Each structure stands twice: as structure tokens, then as C-alpha cells.
Amino acid sequence: MKPKDISFKILIVDDELEHREVLQMIVEDNGYAAETAASGMEALEKLKNGSFQLVITDLIMEGMDGIELLEKIKEKHDKLEVIIITGYGTIGNAVLAMQKGAFTYFVKGHDPEELLKEIKKVAENSVQQYEQEIDVESDSNFMLRTKNKEFNRVLQIAKKAAQSDINILLLGESGVGKEVFSRYIHNCSQRRDKTFVPVNCQAFSDGLLESELFGHEKGSFTGAVDQRKGRFEAAHGGTLFLDELGEISLGTQVKLLRAIETKIIEKIGSNRLIDVDFRLICATNKNLQKEILKGTFREDFFYRISTISIEIPPLRKRREDLPLLLDFFLEKSSTKFNQKISRIEDGVMDFLISYGYPGNIRELKNIIERLVVLSEDGVIMKRYLPELHHDFEDEEEHMENVRPLRDVRRDLETKYIKKVLEICEDNISEAARKLEISRRQLFNKIGEYGLK
Numbered sequence: 001m002k003p004k005d006i007s008f009k010i011l012i013v014d015d016e017l018e019h020r021e022v023l024q025m026i027v028e029d030n031g032y033a034a035e036t037a038a039s040g041m042e043a044l045e046k047l048k049n050g051s052f053q054l055v056i057t058d059l060i061m062e063g064m065d066g067i068e069l070l071e072k073i074k075e076k077h078d079k080l081e082v083i084i085i086t087g088y089g090t091i092g093n094a095v096l097a098m099q100k101g102a103f104t105y106f107v108k109g110h111d112p113e114e115l116l117k118e119i120k121k122v123a124e125n126s127v128q129q130y131e132q133e134i135d136v137e138s139d140s141n142f143m144l145r146t147k148n149k150e151f152n153r154v155l156q157i158a159k160k161a162a163q164s165d166i167n168i169l170l171l172g173e174s175g176v177g178k179e180v181f182s183r184y185i186h187n188c189s190q191r192r193d194k195t196f197v198p199v200n201c202q203a204f205s206d207g208l209l210e211s212e213l214f215g216h217e218k219g220s221f222t223g224a225v226d227q228r229k230g231r232f233e234a235a236h237g238g239t240l241f242l243d244e245l246g247e248i249s250l251g252t253q254v255k256l257l258r259a260i261e262t263k264i265i266e267k268i269g270s271n272r273l274i275d276v277d278f279r280l281i282c283a284t285n286k287n288l289q290k291e292i293l294k295g296t297f298r299e300d301f302f303y304r305i306s307t308i309s310i311e312i313p314p315l316r317k318r319r320e321d322l323p324l325l326l327d328f329f330l331e332k333s334s335t336k337f338n339q340k341i342s343r344i345e346d347g348v349m350d351f352l353i354s355y356g357y358p359g360n361i362r363e364l365k366n367i368i369e370r371l372v373v374l375s376e377d378g379v380i381m382k383r384y385l386p387e388l389h390h391d392f393e394d395e396e397e398h399m400e401n402v403r404p405l406r407d408v409r410r411d412l413e414t415k416y417i418k419k420v421l422e423i424c425e426d427n428i429s430e431a432a433r434k435l436e437i438s439r440r441q442l443f444n445k446i447g448e449y450g451l452k
């Protein structure tokens with residue numbers, strides 16, 4: 001028997017005496033301190049009087065069931081973790097419990113070692129939690145502070161889900177930050193020191209996507225001139241993020257399903273089996289239920305990837321966060337482009353606060369970067385706001401001279417690229433990186449706009 005860790009105490013809740021006692025024996029044998037309660041009411045009483053770091057509760061109980069108990073616990077003891085014990089028949093409810101904030105669920109009859117692993121994670125987290133919050137908050141690449149209730153709710157779910165290896169599906173319009181969220185989940189997880197591997201499934205044709213994911217042996221198909229490691233292997237120990245997942249063909253879905261279920265892959269052109277250990281996060285802006293009805297998305301694949309699905313709200317539904325985001329991007333952009341901003345022309349802020357952002361945070365970020373790059377003597381100019389704004393907002397004379405959008409875009413892009421090249425002292429690689437386009441795309445634009 002291991003020595004008891006009295007700084008970490010578990011409350012076991014079950015209305016069946018035998019189950020309570022067996023579980024108490026298992027956790028105590030593994031060095032944890034534990035108490036028991038025979039009902040939800042008794043558990044709440046004990047929580048009032050004692051300090052616990054984890055509650056393990058049966059789902060089905062007389063009177064107050066596990067879900068109700070979970071809800072009551074979360075109302076009062078926000079940081080207290082809850083693991084739900086469920087039978088096979090009620091796994092659906094256990095998943096619901098996770099959406100309500102449970103840490104994880106354990107299926108009765110499974111190897112108790114699995115439960116002990118989860119308890120260990122909670123115990124380790126309870127020590128690391130404070131440090132981790134600081135780490136994540138201070139990740140300078142994203143801004144996840146929020147005043148919006150719904151965004152905060154999904155953030156908390158993501159944080160919770162990060163602690164287990166559960167498959168997560170991120171939903172939401174283009175540009176809401178699904179990739180940002182998935183990096184956040186990776187950073188909050190035990191895998192944070194390992195690799196985060198993003199794959200944009202839309203960027204590859206079917207065959208190429210398979211070779212990108214599974215890797216290939218030299219000569220396995222025309223063009224396979226070298227042996228290549230796939231992204232599954234690259235993500236070993238870390239997180240694999242499949243973006244734009246709604247675009248994958250049915251045939252590839254079958255292969256992916258097998259790899260995700262077995263965590264074993266075979267390189268194209270080889271019959272050697274490779275074990276891979278990764279946490280899977282997928283994202284799409286498509287409605288997958290509709291795709292299932294249309295027959296373009298496999299139902300079994302959908303259920304496999306979406307143990308938890310998280311819908312990220314569009315920016316227009318969290319307008320109260322606009323000031324925070326504006327500050328964040330203004331500061332980031334002025335550092336990125338080395339432009340000191342001392343003043344913002346009248347009308348700019350009004351526009352930025354009231355605009356609808358159909359392209360969500362991506363659009364907001366682009367607008368700010370453009371305003372900062374085109375600022376003159378440290379002043380952010382109103383005339384570089386999105387074209388639509390001028391057409392509607394400026395004087396009549398502008399409306400008489402409506403120009404094709406193509407021309408307006410061309411003018412603006414020319415000025416913008418010119419300025420970025422100046423800032424980067426004509427270093428093409430650096431300018432392309434800042435503009436988030438390839439060197440080739442930048443060369444093409446320089447040629448097209450006669451910038452050299």
C-alpha cells in the first residue's frame with residue numbers, strides 16, 4: 001500500500017454500500033485519502049464541511065442523480081473536479097456530464113487502472129493548476145480573455161476536455177479561432193511539451209492527403225521519390241489537429257477511422273505496422289449532421305471524432321470582447337511591423353466597434369494589421385478602413401464614382417505590399433511570412449502590381 005497523500009482527498013458517492021467500499025479500498029490502496037457518501041445530499045453536506053479535490057460519483061442513484069450532483073457542485077465549487085461512474089447503457093449521459101463540466105467518466109467493469117490514471121491526472125493538475133493558468137494566460141499568441149458568458153463557457157469546457165485524451169470536434173464559422181482553440185487545448189493538456197501538428201485537409205487532393213497523413217515509402221506511387229514520415233507519426237506523443245475535416249472523401253474517412261480507433265498506421269507502400277499515440281482534435285465550419293444525411297460524411301466517423309463537440313461563437317455574438325481584441329491586435333501589429341502608433345483618427349474606433357465582422361477574428365486581425373501598416377506618422381487613418389465603409393459612409397461624390405471592387409482591392413494591396421516590403425527592407429521571405437502568404441504568391445503580386 002502506498003503512503004496516503006493527505007493534501008489530495010477524494011469523496012466517493014454511491015448509493016450502493018458495496019460499490020462505495022470497493023472503490024474506497026482501491027483508491028486508498030493507491031495512496032489517496034478518501035471518504036464516502038451514500039447520496040447526493042450527503043455528499044453536498046460533506047463538501048460544505050471538508051476539503052476535497054475530487055468527487056467520484058455514480059451516475060444513477062436514488063434521489064439526486066450524478067448529473068444533478070455535478071451541477072450543484074459546479075455552482076458552488078467551481079474548481080472541484082468530478083468523475084462520473086457509468087454503466088454501458090448510460091454512456092450518452094456521461095458524455096452530457098462532461099459537457100456540464102465533469103472531468104471524465106469511467107465505465108463500470110473496465111480495468112480500475114484506467115480510473116486510477118484519471119485520478120492521477122486530477123491530482124497532478126491540482127498541484128499544477130495555478131502555474132498552468134499563468135502559462136496559458138500569458139501565451140502571447142492568443143487572446144482568450146473574455147467578458148462573454150457563452151465564450152467563457154466553451155473555454156471552460158475546452159480546458160476540462162484538455163485534461164483527458166478524449167477526441168474533440170471544434171465547430172464554428174471560418175475565422176472564429178478553431179485552430180487557436182485547438183492550440184490552447186494542446187497547451188492545457190499533459191501533451192503540451194510534445195508536438196502540435198496541424199493539417200489543413202482542404203489543402204490536399206485525396207491521394208496526397210493520405211500520403212501526408214500516413215507517410216509513404218520511396219517509389220510507392222508516381223512522385224514518391226523519397227521515403228516520408230506522415231503527420232500521424234509526427235504527432236506521436238502530441239496532438240494532431242485536422243482542420244477543414246468536412247472536405248475529406250468517404251474513402252479516406254474509412255482509413256482515418258481505422259487509424260484513429262486502433263492508433264496503428266501503415267505507411268503507403270509498406271506493410272509494417274507503426275504504433276502512434278496522439279490526441280485528436282478536428283475542426284470544420286460545415287454542418288456535419290447535414291453532410292451525414294447527404295451521404296458525404298460517415299456517421300461512424302462522426303461519432304468517433306466528436307466525443308465532445310465545442311461550438312465557438314462568431315465574433316458578432318461576443319461584441320463585448322471587441323475592445324479587448326482591438327487592444328490586443330493593435331499592440332501585436334505595431335510590434336510585428338515595428339510601427340509606433342500615437343493617434344487614431346476620429347471615426348475609426350466607431351467603425352471597428354460597430355462593424356459586423358463576417359470573417360470573424362481573422363477579419364478583425366487583418367483590418368488592424370492593414371491600418372497599422374498604412375498608418376502615417378504614427379496616425380491610424382480612417383481612409384484605410386475596409387472599402388465598404390467608405391462607400392456607405394463618405395459623401396455623395398464617392399458614390400458617383402463607384403469603381404469595380406477589383407480595382408479598389410488592387411490599389412489597396414499595392415500600397416499595402418509596398419509598405420510591408422519597405423518595413424522588411426525588401427526581404428521577401430520576411431515580408432511573405434508577415435503577410436502570411438507564400439514567397440511565390442508574393443513574387444507573383446510584385447510582378448502583377450509592378451512593384452519592382
Ligand SMILES: Nc1ncnc2c1ncn2[C@@H]1O[C@H](COP(=O)(O)OP(=O)(O)OP(=O)(O)O)[C@@H](O)[C@H]1O
Binds near residue numbers: 141172174180362363
Ligand atoms: N483568440 C484569438 N486570439 C488571437 N488571435 C486569434 C484568436 N482567434 C483567432 N485568431 C486569429 O484569427 C485568424 C483565424 O484563426 P483560426 O485559423 O484559428 O480560425 P479558424 O476558425 O480555424 O478558421 P478556418 O475555419 O477558416 O480554418 C488567425 O490568424 C488567428 O491567429
